[in-house]
Amino acid sequence: MIDIKNLVHRYTIWESDTKKSKKTVLDDVTLDISPGQLVAILGPNGSGKSTLAKHLNVLLLPDEGTVWIDGKDTKDAKALWDIRSTVGMVFQNPDNQIVGTSVEEDVAFGPENKNLPSTLIQEKVADSLRAVGLLHKRKSSPFRLSGGQKQRVAIAGALAGTPRCIVLDEPTAMLDPAARKEVIHVIHKLNKEAGITIVLITHHTDEVVGADKIILMNQGHIIQEGTPKEVFDNFELLKKVKMDVPQVTELAWNLARQGIPIKTPVLTEEQFVTEMMRIYEDGKNREDC
Amino acid sequence: MIRDITIGQYYAQDSSIHKLDSRTKLMGVLIYIVALFLVKNPWWYLLLFVVILALYRLAKVPYGYLLRGLKGIVILLIFTFVFRLISTPGIPVAQLWIFTITGEGITKAISLTVRIALMIIGASLLSYTSTPRELADGLEKAFGFLEKIHVPIHDMAVIVMIAFRFIPILIEETNVLMDAQASRGVEFEKCSVWKKCRNIFSLLLPLFLSAVRRSSDLAMAMEARGYSGEGETSRMYPLRYHSGDRIAYVLMFLFLAGVIVMRVVNIY
Structure with missing residues (x-):
């Protein structure tokens, strides 16, 4: 689906009025994402994860290396609109990406740009809104929606372009915890039910525990790649790049360090409870002997 | 003051006015404004006011919204009224310090203020009923x-x-x-x-x-x-004229024709 080879990206920064220099934000990034996966890109601020996201939708072009989306090179100008309809994009600030003055108008923006017939647009809009659970709000003004709902509208807007992959660039950064759950739930649903490849960029570690693969980035490099279990097992590396770890994971890790026979990494509260129950039962059995 | 802006405030309702094509409504506002400028006798404004009231009723927009649009231009209305009142030559009826209020001034002031107010009320209806x-x-x-x-x-x-x-x-x-x-x-x-x-x-x-x-x-x-x-x-939703639009156009042009005839024949 997405294939990145030795991607380098540099920004020009003005050090003073006359002197400019290049700052490398992505340095030799190689990455492969297969169809249907839910991949989380995790990293602190300034790690280059948003820049990477923009490469996936051809909003930026590589300085070195190549990005292939579905076998199409992003440098190929002819493939531009093809790639953009393969990869949908959701940004951080919901207010700054909603174009329409009503929910359905906004969702229709993508298909309208593709010059599709009206009946087909109406169908797509209804389907997309149903998928994010906002069909009953179709006539509302986006201004009257909550943050979570606005972000779901933005997801529906990307969805209406019938993409096979959606890249979400920190979609939850401006939301409260309840709204974050709401958005993450929708993302997982789209991945499971519609089989859409998801690239979720975030700095909240608790949002990535359900991912198929986690890519940990720091200062323009991929420093680790693997399943949530593998990544969270390397607790010290996460701490080193100043990422917060889910509370239960940290608790379990500290308990393990104290000599309690808990199996790390623990990713969810349920898992923690079962682990603790197991240890408790084991202890009781040993006492009985 | 900033909070009172009514431009672009859509009032969602299911009414025959809302269903009209926005081009029809644009034309309607244009005709209404032309009519406002054709009218000579201030009493006719009363009729035009009743017309717009009926249209608000038909659009199921509450009458409270009628005044909301005026809130933003209340200063303009007061200025218009006062300046017309004191700057129109004619038979003086009252003297305030150095200002002379004339009979013509009173009529002119009222009709001009009402004309502007009705224009805003009419245009507001357009923005209430079309997204x-x-x-x-x-x-x-x-x-x-x-x-x-x-x-x-x-x-x-x-x-x-x-x-x-x-x-x-x-x-x-x-x-x-x-x-x-x-x-x-x-x-x-x-x-x-x-x-x-x-x-x-x-x-x-x-x-x-x-x-x-x-x-x-x-x-x-x-x-x-x-x-x-x-x-x-x-x-x-591509713009398309429906039967309602045809009826509206006929009514609008009949209305305009009526106002023009009144103006030409000069009967009150």
Whole structure:
């Protein structure tokens, strides 16, 4: 689906009025994402994860290396609109990406740009809104929606372009915890039910525990790649790049360090409870002997 | 004051007026305004007022909204009234200091004020009953012929639509900025007009900067969703005339014809 080879990206920064220099934000990034996966890109601020996201939708072009989306090179100008309809994009600030003055108008923006017939647009809009659970709000003004709902509208807007992959660039950064759950739930649903490849960029570690693969980035490099279990097992590396770890994971890790026979990494509260129950039962059995 | 802006405030209702094509409604407003200027005898304004009341009723928009649109121009209305009152020559009826109020002045003042007020009320009905998108589409189609002489009507329609979309966001942002600055001791309410103006300037800079940042974000989001600014685009709900529009056009032109006849024949 997405294939990145030795991607380098540099920004020009003005050090003073006359002197400019290049700052490398992505340095030799190689990455492969297969169809249907839910991949989380995790990293602190300034790690280059948003820049990477923009490469996936051809909003930026590589300085070195190549990005292939579905076998199409992003440098190929002819493939531009093809790639953009393969990869949908959701940004951080919901207010700054909603174009329409009503929910359905906004969702229709993508298909309208593709010059599709009206009946087909109406169908797509209804389907997309149903998928994010906002069909009953179709006539509302986006201004009257909550943050979570606005972000779901933005997801529906990307969805209406019938993409096979959606890249979400920190979609939850401006939301409260309840709204974050709401958005993450929708993302997982789209991945499971519609089989859409998801690239979720975030700095909240608790949002990535359900991912198929986690890519940990720091200062323009991929420093680790693997399943949530593998990544969270390397607790010290996460701490080193100043990422917060889910509370239960940290608790379990500290308990393990104290000599309690808990199996790390623990990713969810349920898992923690079962682990603790197991240890408790084991202890009781040993006492009985 | 900023909170009273009614432009682009759509009042969602299921009514025969809402269902009309926005081009029909645009034409309706135009005819209504022409009629307002054709009328000579102030009593006729009463009839035009009743007409607009009936239309609000038909659109199921509460009468409270009638006055909301006027709130923003209340100063303009007062100025118009006062200046017309004291600056029209004629038979004096009262003397206030150096100002002379004439009989003609009273009639003129009333009719001009009422004319402006009715114009706003009529135009407000248009924005209550059509979404900004419908309006933008209507304008685009109505002025589409100008594309032939390279006037970028389509771009303008997109700009209008985005402007409408960002009005509430920028208003909200202004309120936040005002609160933030007021909390640091800037006086917005109780101070001289001169000071108020200066304080407004301290709002403009951050507001402008954030608008620029927002537009750069929005541009990227639009591009990601396939907006290129050129090429054909379609509409989810294309504008189409229905039987209701035909009836409305007939009624509108009958109304206009009636007003013209009245004007020509000069009967009161």
